[in-house]
Amino acid sequence: MKTDLEPFEFSEKLVEDILDAGKESVIGFWDGLYDLQINSSSFHLTTLRNELDKLEIQQHHRQYLLEKNMPTPSESTGQNKDFYVSDHYMGMIASYLHPFHRSSEHKFIEIARKHKDYLQNELESYSINRLFSWCYRRNCAPHAVMVTGVPGIGKTTLLQKLVCDWANGKFYQRFSFIFFLRFRYLNKLEKISLESVILQEYPYLKDQLGNILQNPERLLFMFDGLDESVHEINFKSSQICHDIKQVGDVGAVVVGLVRQSLLKGCSLLFTSQPDKLEAMDISDFKRVLEIVGFLPRERKLYIERFFMNKALSDQVFSFLRDNDVLYTFCYNPSYCWIICTVLSMFFKDQPTNDYQIMPSPPKTLTQLFAAFIAHVLSNTSLDKISTRSLLKSVGWMAEHGVMNHITKFDKQTLAQFDVDMTSKLLPTLMKESTSSPKPSFSFLHPITQEFLAALVHYIDYTPENLQSSLEKAKSYKKKHRELFLSFLCGLSDISTRTILEPYLGDLSSDAAKDVLTWLQEYATEFKIAKKERLLKVFFHFFELQNKDFVLKCLGSFRKFDFTGVHLTPLDCSVLTFILQSCGETEDLWLNECKLQSGDIRKFAPALHTIHTLGITDSKFGDDGVMFLCSAIKHPECKIHMLWLSATGLTDRACSYLGSAISDNQTLRKLTLSYNKLEGPHFGDLMTALSSPNCKLEELG
Numbered sequence: 001m002k003t004d005l006e007p008f009e010f011s012e013k014l015v016e017d018i019l020d021a022g023k024e025s026v027i028g029f030w031d032g033l034y035d036l037q038i039n040s041s042s043f044h045l046t047t048l049r050n051e052l053d054k055l056e057i058q059q060h061h062r063q064y065l066l067e068k069n070m071p072t073p074s075e076s077t078g079q080n081k082d083f084y085v086s087d088h089y090m091g092m093i094a095s096y097l098h099p100f101h102r103s104s105e106h107k108f109i110e111i112a113r114k115h116k117d118y119l120q121n122e123l124e125s126y127s128i129n130r131l132f133s134w135c136y137r138r139n140c141a142p143h144a145v146m147v148t149g150v151p152g153i154g155k156t157t158l159l160q161k162l163v164c165d166w167a168n169g170k171f172y173q174r175f176s177f178i179f180f181l182r183f184r185y186l187n188k189l190e191k192i193s194l195e196s197v198i199l200q201e202y203p204y205l206k207d208q209l210g211n212i213l214q215n216p217e218r219l220l221f222m223f224d225g226l227d228e229s230v231h232e233i234n235f236k237s238s239q240i241c242h243d244i245k246q247v248g249d250v251g252a253v254v255v256g257l258v259r260q261s262l263l264k265g266c267s268l269l270f271t272s273q274p275d276k277l278e279a280m281d282i283s284d285f286k287r288v289l290e291i292v293g294f295l296p297r298e299r300k301l302y303i304e305r306f307f308m309n310k311a312l313s314d315q316v317f318s319f320l321r322d323n324d325v326l327y328t329f330c331y332n333p334s335y336c337w338i339i340c341t342v343l344s345m346f347f348k349d350q351p352t353n354d355y356q357i358m359p360s361p362p363k364t365l366t367q368l369f370a371a372f373i374a375h376v377l378s379n380t381s382l383d384k385i386s387t388r389s390l391l392k393s394v395g396w397m398a399e400h401g402v403m404n405h406i407t408k409f410d411k412q413t414l415a416q417f418d419v420d421m422t423s424k425l426l427p428t429l430m431k432e433s434t435s436s437p438k439p440s441f442s443f444l445h446p447i448t449q450e451f452l453a454a455l456v457h458y459i460d461y462t463p464e465n466l467q468s469s470l471e472k473a474k475s476y477k478k479k480h481r482e483l484f485l486s487f488l489c490g491l492s493d494i495s496t497r498t499i500l501e502p503y504l505g506d507l508s509s510d511a512a513k514d515v516l517t518w519l520q521e522y523a524t525e526f527k528i529a530k531k532e533r534l535l536k537v538f539f540h541f542f543e544l545q546n547k548d549f550v551l552k553c554l555g556s557f558r559k560f561d562f563t564g565v566h567l568t569p570l571d572c573s574v575l576t577f578i579l580q581s582c583g584e585t586e587d588l589w590l591n592e593c594k595l596q597s598g599d600i601r602k603f604a605p606a607l608h609t610i611h612t613l614g615i616t617d618s619k620f621g622d623d624g625v626m627f628l629c630s631a632i633k634h635p636e637c638k639i640h641m642l643w644l645s646a647t648g649l650t651d652r653a654c655s656y657l658g659s660a661i662s663d664n665q666t667l668r669k670l671t672l673s674y675n676k677l678e679g680p681h682f683g684d685l686m687t688a689l690s691s692p693n694c695k696l697e698e699l700g
Contacts, residue, residue: 012055061204145285146270155224180222182224192253193247234255234280319361334445377503387425411438450487519553558582564591625653626656650676
């Protein structure tokens, strides 16, 4: 073995083998070392003894980290209660995607747009074992890495997964020790030293810590939740610590590690929400990654592990693939759990009381969260009066938070809104954090806060409050209140409110009337609105699911131009709903929208209602045009002019187009320029164009 391995690897393997061999072998080995040391003054024997001590405490450390991070189940699913951190992770993608780009969209919808970027452009991604790999762009191996992402996307889970894999001997074995520290815990501390922080979290390292810290290049420090820190962290500050025993504030210790004045050569891994980093100089982090959550393969795997039944999970996944609103939000593990929890009421063999929450699976986001809250309420034994009272208090606090961009609330705020902290319903809606100097509360899921903020207007209706909130949300420039507005619109549908009324009593129909009046007035501005804003108005319509109301709001307006807008699958589904509501549409321009074949498939049920249709400069190709041809062949097809320039068509598309043209009586102009149509099937198109049945007048 010694001839095959490097000296250090051989020594480490030798000691590990002896430890694995049992107590008698260890005692025998110690006897041998003792005899050698008595008869020899070799310094190497002392070093070996220290290494053995370190390996023994390392084994204890690995076991401790496993116990703290591995055995804790996630929220009870009802299907698979032992759903551990390793199941949650699923290899979520972290990639360069401009995490600090300022967007006018709600951040949860913005990530959905980034997903399409990732799938189309194959942007660089990193597996968990490559976080510290060589960076060719910067020509270095980063010692400090920052991982960012929206709430619930899996930042903490990534760190827990990494810890568990290291403790199990899978990845990052070049590190002798990993120290996992949370800013929630550091918030409780004032003046500290690096040594005291480590020992407070890992007291069993006391006798060996000095020995452990002698080799910084074999240490990894992980700091979770920089955005939660109550201490000032300025990575360019000159007030930093230079020694492990030096006492300073939390920022001085953390920045000392990042700037390498402390333990030069150690590796660092931080997590934070992107909002926190926008105003910070993080140039010392040579790799900044963003977790974008579950891609299609991971979503399917998560659903399979949730239900633990292949037939059932396939049924659920198939339903979600046909529902782009719910499927879009499956990228986020937290919302994937909510979606699976709600759908488990509909896709199972033995119905329960939950099964009666609503007659069919949810189609919209409002219906999803209404069903989720109804599920939560159905599991408590509170009467309607008590439930309504708590949701009224919590709802107004949630609304206050949405309007002021607040997600954490202290006890004084809860008292200000008369929230009953003794209610057994409160922990099902909010979680308490005692890690800060002052305990704080936050909603279990950020979008739940926006839903409850909208719901309270139907529980405790006041015309003045509702109108004020609608105007504030509409005028908010950052558009982070878009989902709040969508929930208000969605709840104006009586069938959606019916989901909650068995647990809350009647919800205000007057509030619904006011919201519809506001939406109708808001929609009158859409003729001059920017394309992206028009999509937001359409999303409100979609949540309402009232085609007659859409038709009433649109009036005679039937021309839509979304040229240059990067449409997501969610946008395509929303637009399809609008087109179907219209009955007939004069013009629809979808040029340069980066549409894929799956997007054309979503549009297909409504495309036959359009008179002039332009879908150029996309790459949906032959598969996409096959769906489009189904619209051309529709017996009630209204398409008069069709532009398909530069859409990636080959001669295979000629067969589909030839067949469609032969069956169509309305198409008069067709443009196919900048496609590669040469090949054996080109004749099929020529035959159709030469037929007496062909009604085309112009061909490009």
